[in-house]
Amino acid sequence: MQDQPQPDQGPLAPEDVCRVLTRGPVGTRRLGRLLGEALQAGDVLLLDGPLGAGKTCLTQGLAEGLGIPRQTAISSPSFTLVNQYMGRLPLAHADLYRLERPEELSELGLWEAAETGSVVVIEWSSRFPDEMPHDHLALVIALRSPRTRELTLRASGPRAKTRLVELERKLPAEWRRQ
Ligand SMILES: Nc1ncnc2c1ncn2[C@@H]1O[C@H](COP(=O)(O)OP(=O)(O)OP(=O)(O)O)[C@@H](O)[C@H]1O
């Protein structure tokens, strides 16, 4: 039944959640590119999902959507913790997988970057969920087969909701029907 609450969608209204299936890295990159085109200065995107899910792959597309030159290699910031790039807006790309204590998070300067107009993308935010800003987009990638990924994007907070609406407007028809 259409108007029954969906148990896996928490307190969010159905319109605050967007689900897309991709059948290879090109699709995930494409979704990232659409997101990168929609994001605005100060937006925070949390990226979660198991090792090899496609978080960095999505960020590569997102960087393209932000106008970061294609030849710039966007690699996993697993050891550097944060990488910074310059496009139509600056991008701060973080990976918290190896971070041990929540106090270390403040040293990364992510919130200052958001305040000064960067787009902030955080892989493995699930390591420190309580430290994340209230208003954010959260994208969880689940492996459905070696090449199929289910990407669930949730908006929390008014700013993220506005961005999700903008993204949905840009989604190709075949994704909207999934
Ligand atoms: N549909 C898909 N979407 C994204 N990546 C896919 C897909 N199908 C296969 N892949 C492959 O999965 C891998 C994803 O790697 P990626 O580094 O993006 O993962 P990650 O989530 O960032 O991992 P980590 O947690 O180690 O940082 C790539 O090798 C990519 O080619």
Ligand SMILES: [Mg+2]
């Ligand atoms: Mg990664």
